[in-house]
Amino acid sequence: MTDDRPVGELLREWRHRRRLSQLDLAIQADVSARHVSFVETGRTIPSRAMVLHLAEHLGVPLRERNRLLVAAGHAPVYAQRPLDDPDLAKALEAVERVLRGHEPYPAVAVDRRWNVLLTNSAVDVFFEGVDPALLKPPINMMRLGLHPRGFAPRLLNRAQVRAFLLPRLARQVTLTGDPELSALYEELSAYGEDGDLPPVDAADIALPIRLRHGGAELSLFTTITTFGAAFDITLEEIAVEAFYPADQETAAHLDK
Template sequence: MGEVGGLLREWRTRRRLSQLALAHEAEISPRHLSFLETGRSAPSREMVLRLAEHLDVPLRDRDQLLLAAGYAPVYPRRALDSPELSRVRAAVRLVLRAHEPWPAVAVDRRWRLVDGNAAVPVLTAGAAPHLLRPPVNALRLTLHPDGLAPRVLNLGQWRAHLLARLRRQAQLTADPDLTALLDELRGYPGGTDPEPVEPGPGDVVVPLRLRHGDGELTLLSTVSTFGTPLDVTVEELSIETFLPGDDATAAALRAATPGGAPLRRPDPGSASGHRP
């Protein structure tokens, strides 16, 4: 039982909570929490789930806590192409299509492309074929010198934003694959983590400024997730939409999208279709 105690302590430390603060939030005594973390007391199944909830532990890792405490996992990990997730797939497609002609993609927890709408080729034009072969990693595609990077007019600013976002995600989840991806992206031309760019007068968000033909697209990114997931795969899905930041960008996207084809999705059984 000491294994689960050590894991709970790691998650508490990662969330920068003291034993007193976590005990107060979970409505247990600090002494009891101390006994759980040191292995002097064995947590019940309900206690493991209660502490995981207050520590905001991802569903995938809540199952690991349960296993470490000697209990069976409770959160399913269905493949995205399974019959049980057909409504989820339909909902994702509905959201992606609803955003056309604005580009939108669905990615999994490791930034692998799950789906994309008909406007995505506007973003990926000119990228090397090897970066577009499934499984496509959205961050690698964006920052790779053979990907979108040569077209990103504010590459330093956008790269700083993406690396900071990935770094926070790796720290929050302790996922070694995300850490490896972060190390890879840091090794691309441009050095290690760039300095954060100071916002200018009137700036409210970091735009993606992308060369498009003889002009420029100014895109604002938004991210959507399922609000009440009970499945590991569903919790780890996110949809990123690139909205036009000005009238010229909106007109260019409307002109470019008709007849476009969505970025080719992985076949069932490939990296994003396997059982996590």
């Protein structure tokens, strides 16, 4: 369903998502609060430069910046190409090199909705024993981790992982306003009960993911890498999630 709301209404919605007043935004963007008010109420139609300027200070994703431009009567400026577009070949080769270079530890490239785009050969750590229905494309890593037929039954600290992932997803919903992410959050929230959560070990450098695999108990932590200066919607929305051993026993098991 298309959204034909005026640009001022859309900008106001993004400002509310960021919990900024008109004055806050005006100060950040170095424009007058009156001008922000006129844009939001439709008394002023912002130029393309002003739309992009305000969107930058509101942290609006590239996909939604195009939407703002169209709502203001301007042409979109950010390209969105399919993954198999020849112009993206070099970027995807770089992503594949990152994934392969991380072996023997697991790593995946996901899109903005946590759907798997690429993996390395070590992801069987997570795919082992998962319901085949969950491994049909698009494979969603959030769903895989929290679904009772995913790898959740093998998680030894499932409550901690759940308490970490759901707020992360909720923040993403707030930041992006994506209805599909909102639906995913509602779905995953229904899996399991929230109760008293065990405290995170202060000695851990990050929340560990502790799971059974191949007769061993593994402990991993994760980092996420994105294209920080992307000017293409597809590239901006790709994230590489790399998993590292959190102890020597896990490293030895994965190094076999």
